[in-house]
Amino acid sequence: xxxxxxxxxxxxxxxxxxxxxxxxxxxxxxxxxxxxxxxxxxxxxxxxxxxxxxxxxxxxxxxxxxxxxxxxxxxxxxxxxxxxxxxxxxxxxxxxxxxxxxxxxxxxxxxxxxxxxxxxxxxxxxxxxxxxxxxxxxxxxxxxxxxxxxxxxxxxxxxxxxxxxxxxxxxxxxxxxxxxxxxxxxxxxxxxxxxxxx
Amino acid sequence: xxxxxxxxxxxxxxxxxxxxxxxxxxxxxxxxxxxxxxxxxxxxxxxxxxxxxxxxxxxxxxxxxxxxxxxxxxxxxxxxxxxxxxxxxxxxxxxxxxxxxxxxxxxxxxxxxxxxxxxxxxxxxxxxxxxxxxxxxxxxxxxxxxxxxxxxxxxxxxxxxxxxxxxxxxxxxxxxxxxxxxxxxxxxxxxxxxxxxxxxxxxxxxxxxxxxxxxxxxxxxxxxxxxxxxxxxxxxxxxxxxxxxxxxxxxxxxxxxxxxxxxxxxxxxxxxxxxxxxxxxxxxxxxxxxxxxxxxxxxxxxxxxxxxxxxxxxxxxxxxxxxxxxxxxxxxxxxxxxxxxxxxxxxxxxxxxxxxxxxxxxxxxxxxxxxxxxxxxxxxxxxxxxxxxxxxxxxxxxxxxxxxxxxxxxxxxxxxxxxxxxxxxxxxxxxxxxxxxxxxxxxxxxxxxxxxxxxxxxxxxxxxxxxxxxxxxxxx
Numbered sequence: 001x002x003x004x005x006x007x008x009x010x011x012x013x014x015x016x017x018x019x020x021x022x023x024x025x026x027x028x029x030x031x032x033x034x035x036x037x038x039x040x041x042x043x044x045x046x047x048x049x050x051x052x053x054x055x056x057x058x059x060x061x062x063x064x065x066x067x068x069x070x071x072x073x074x075x076x077x078x079x080x081x082x083x084x085x086x087x088x089x090x091x092x093x094x095x096x097x098x099x100x101x102x103x104x105x106x107x108x109x110x111x112x113x114x115x116x117x118x119x120x121x122x123x124x125x126x127x128x129x130x131x132x133x134x135x136x137x138x139x140x141x142x143x144x145x146x147x148x149x150x151x152x153x154x155x156x157x158x159x160x161x162x163x164x165x166x167x168x169x170x171x172x173x174x175x176x177x178x179x180x181x182x183x184x185x186x187x188x189x190x191x192x193x194x195x196x197x198x
Numbered sequence: 199x200x201x202x203x204x205x206x207x208x209x210x211x212x213x214x215x216x217x218x219x220x221x222x223x224x225x226x227x228x229x230x231x232x233x234x235x236x237x238x239x240x241x242x243x244x245x246x247x248x249x250x251x252x253x254x255x256x257x258x259x260x261x262x263x264x265x266x267x268x269x270x271x272x273x274x275x276x277x278x279x280x281x282x283x284x285x286x287x288x289x290x291x292x293x294x295x296x297x298x299x300x301x302x303x304x305x306x307x308x309x310x311x312x313x314x315x316x317x318x319x320x321x322x323x324x325x326x327x328x329x330x331x332x333x334x335x336x337x338x339x340x341x342x343x344x345x346x347x348x349x350x351x352x353x354x355x356x357x358x359x360x361x362x363x364x365x366x367x368x369x370x371x372x373x374x375x376x377x378x379x380x381x382x383x384x385x386x387x388x389x390x391x392x393x394x395x396x397x398x399x400x401x402x403x404x405x406x407x408x409x410x411x412x413x414x415x416x417x418x419x420x421x422x423x424x425x426x427x428x429x430x431x432x433x434x435x436x437x438x439x440x441x442x443x444x445x446x447x448x449x450x451x452x453x454x455x456x457x458x459x460x461x462x463x464x465x466x467x468x469x470x471x472x473x474x475x476x477x478x479x480x481x482x483x484x485x486x487x488x489x490x491x492x493x494x495x496x497x498x499x500x501x502x503x504x505x506x507x508x509x510x511x512x513x514x515x516x517x518x519x520x521x522x523x524x525x526x527x528x529x530x531x532x533x534x535x536x537x538x539x540x541x542x543x544x545x546x547x548x549x550x551x552x553x554x555x556x557x558x559x560x561x562x563x564x565x566x567x568x569x570x571x572x573x574x575x576x577x578x579x580x581x582x583x584x585x586x587x588x589x590x591x592x593x594x595x596x597x598x599x600x601x602x603x604x605x606x607x608x609x610x611x612x613x614x615x616x617x618x619x620x621x622x623x624x625x626x627x628x629x630x631x632x633x634x635x636x637x638x639x640x641x642x643x644x645x646x647x648x649x650x651x652x653x654x655x656x657x658x659x660x661x662x663x664x665x666x667x668x669x670x671x672x673x674x
Binding site for chain 2: 002003004005006007008009010011012013014015017018019020021022023024025026027028029030042046097098101114116117118119124130131132135152153154157158162163164165166167168169170171172173174175176177178179180181182183184185186187188189
């Protein structure tokens with residue numbers, strides 16, 4: 001009898017007297033209207049910095065956040081117009097870990113924004129790239145479109161594809177491990193900018 | 199016959215892992231209560247988290263509906279657990295993962311150690327995980343010549359301090375910032391000797407210390423907060439980014455998961471991802487949540503193993519009253535509101551699962567006889583039930599387990615005698631008169647004689663009234 005058979009037969013014996021399971025009540029809130037101001041307020045509350053600009057102003061905004069000559073990791077599908085000429089782009093054509101870690105920042109798009117929780121979700125699409133790109137540089141600039149923003153967690157899950165690798169980001173890296181109070185800045189990027197497009 | 203025997207629900211084996219303490223709760227608690235620094239640290243930390251959690255729960259008008267949904271989903275999971283695990287196995291396998299089944303801690307440690315050894319690595323990075331603490335994986339890896347590196351800040355504090363975890367969410371909750379600074383200065387290689395006790399400086403020290411380890415270690419071990427049977431998706435919620443490092447950078451990822459963590463559908467995450475952060479760290483959402491399904495070519499680990507662990511869970515599942523202890527999503531809200539936990543801290547519970555949930559989970563995983571004092575480590579005030587995001591009725595399970603715990607013969611003899619006396623009116627009246635006489639004869643203010651003195655050691659015995667109700671009724 002292998003481990004699988006042992007575990008499954010034990011569990012089957014444990015539930016053998018069970019009747020049919022009850023219905024799951026789902027009368028919590030779903031499909032609510034989106035409030036962009038709430039997203040901005042909640043991102044800001046957890047120390048993300050939010051910039052609301054038209055799409056034509058993305059490159060200028062990025063230029064204002066990074067010193068001239070800064071190296072920026074760029075996922076393969078990022079719109080080229082988002083990058084200012086002042087930064088040195090490092091397109092991800094299989095960059096090694098050391099080069100990603102040494103970069104000054106990373107610019108990506110996003111898949112979904114969640115207003116209630118102040119969250120952006122990345123799903124590894126070409127304009128967001130591999131997960132490692134947004135993990136090692138100390139500064140992450142994430143460009144989010146208003147149409148990608150949903151009110152809450154249920155609406156966000158409904159838009160996401162489970163098979164893709166997903167990263168939900170709510171503010172910069174933080175910890176509550178010292179006296180249970182939140183401190184920003186541990187292993188992930190310590191600075192998170194969200195550029196919110198109309 | 200053998201087949202049936204092997205297939206019966208079983209408790210976690212002794213001699214491995216950290217579900218059993220070295221001494222009963224009352225003895226350990228007495229020592230903890232004598233430590234004023236510990237009580238200050240715990241009072242400060244639990245007070246902070248209670249305030250934060252209450253504030254963000256207040257923002258959610260449908261919190262009661264979310265709790266009810268969470269409880270119902272978990273009850274459904276338990277009733278269908280074997281089928282859901284088979285479904286999960288198929289989905290993970292289809293996505294390029296490999297699923298392993300571990301009946302107990304010994305077997306899980308053997309599987310993980312073997313998988314690490316097969317990669318040739320002599321070091322693994324670890325995401326904070328209760329289940330690997332439960333099975334004593336670090337000890338098993340070390341014994342096999344593999345160095346486990348804890349990457350969660352609180353786990354790192356515990357590991358560097360050669361200490362034991364004392365809280366589900368924040369294993370170093372018993373340490374304040376000054377103590378953490380001392381531990382880092384003493385045990386963290388390459389630490390800046392000018393390190394201050396500012397939390398931001400302490401966090402930055404951990405960042406510097408672990409950076410190269412993250413970048414150069416080819417194998418990671420994690421737990422899981424949720425596993426979706428329908429899609430094969432695993433989810434880990436965390437704050438610091440150490441989880442993302444472990445789940446993204448290494449070539450091989452090994453996830454160990456208690457069987458009860460499976461949930462049926464993708465949509466069910468919408469309930470738990472709202473409940474967990476607000477009940478746990480008091481945040482609307484924790485900074486990072488990672489979800490992955492098997493292997494993604496070109497992104498993250500290219501080899502993924504999922505170890506499904508029983509280790510006593512089948513025994514919990516088999517007890518209809520105790521079963522809801524398996525609904526726990528490890529938020530630790532019950533610890534933070536518990537008047538007993540706040541004063542004794544987590545070490546007194548012996549098991550890696552402390553506090554109210556530990557007091558119902560540990561004795562069931564090991565068999566009540568091995569953790570017989572834990573069901574009594576509670577005042578039954580019910581604060582844990584109110585705080586639980588999946589509505590586990592912890593007080594009722596505590597009472598149920600108290601009945602299952604072994605009782606001293608003197609207690610059952612006394613109870614039987616009391617029952618007999620109360621059944622016989624003449625005897626009962628005589629006993630009441632005797633009680634009054636005994637108190638007049640000098641017993642006033644003192645406790646009961648042995649073997650019942652234990653009960654009155656911390657309780658006052660009420661004075662018998664001058665006239666009993668029965669006497670008043672007869673004289674009326």
